[in-house]
Amino acid sequence: MSATAPGVAAVWAADVRPGWLRRHNPLATLAAPLPAMLALVVVHDTRAALVLTAVAALLLVTGAGLGRRGLLALLVAAPLGTLVLGAALGLWVAVPADGPGRVLAQVGPLEYTSAGLAAGLATAVRLTAVAVLALVGGLTSSGPDLARAMQQQLRVPYRVTWTILAAFRFVPRLGHEVAVIRAAHRVRGGDEGPGPVAAVRRWVGWSVPLLAGALRHAERTAYAMDARGFGAHATRTERYRVPWRARDTVLVVAGWSLTAVVLLVP
Structure with missing residues (x-):
């Protein structure tokens, strides 16, 4: 484990940053949404994706210390981008086996159906959910702090x-x-x-x-x-330590528990 340099106060700079998520250990903010991200890659559950996206967005709004541009991108640009992406994916994703649905538009032999649009939107929602969940850790931690946490908690060699x-x-x-x-x-x-x-x-x-x-x-x-x-x-x-506190454990357990409830409870 890396030691704190002699004569340097072992105070983590993130403890005074705005946003309560920024004061968590970077490993905790990365680990908490990780099961949800992995599950959404293989589980085709639009309801779960919407719920997890809403929870992640709430965490970012309340705990990431986002500015006006960040809030605008999260609350306006991301939903609009999801709609555009879903409409585009409607041409390429596999149509459900129960039928293509109603034809919304047709150009020559190419048909744009309601079933394709629904499947495209479902895929876009899952992709957006994974991206927003990744932002929980990406926007609330810095590279140096993550490197220090990997050394101090995961025992990763500092050379790496x-x-x-x-x-x-x-x-x-x-x-x-x-x-x-x-x-x-x-x-x-x-x-x-x-x-x-x-x-x-x-x-x-x-x-x-x-x-x-x-x-x-x-x-x-x-x-x-x-x-x-x-x-x-x-x-x-090291100039300072990146501690793992009880609140980090609570965050990880809460994230994993919420993921299990959302995915397993019908």
Whole structure:
């Protein structure tokens, strides 16, 4: 188990964050909805998906500290996206065996039926439920806290967790590199106009400097980690601990119990 660095207060920064879910251990917020997510992948139960989606949305609204944009995306964009996705999936999902239902639209040999629409909406609701349940852990925990929790509670070697975390932190870095390369090409008159062919040419032109920048950043990161003795010892100190408290156990038990009740009780 990783120890707290001497002379540093063992106070978890998340204890002062807004939103009560953010003050839970990241492993708890990930584990609580996990059975529901796995069950919805294989269980075709629209009622259960709707109930679990509503519960997850309630948790996010009350405990995730979402801003206006987050609330708008959760309460408005997500339902509208589900309807659009369901309507699109109505053309592709398997029609129930009891019949295709009423024909709503027809283009040549292609028929859009009420049964297909219902099946598409049911599939879209399940996909939305899985996504919203995943947000319970995704929006309420940070990468460093999750890495520390995996080390301290799951005994995952810190060489693994922090290497993965460093790889994830490459993503915003690469986004910044792309922005710099695009600006440099525009200054030099390298913009080849609109259209898909021009877009492919631009990306081909950006790929070489982007790859070179990524390799330089990876090399600098490796040198910095070596200079700080990363991997030289079996354990490492931490600025603070990510505790597992009784409320984390309650959250996990409540999430698993609710999943069992919703899926098993008719």
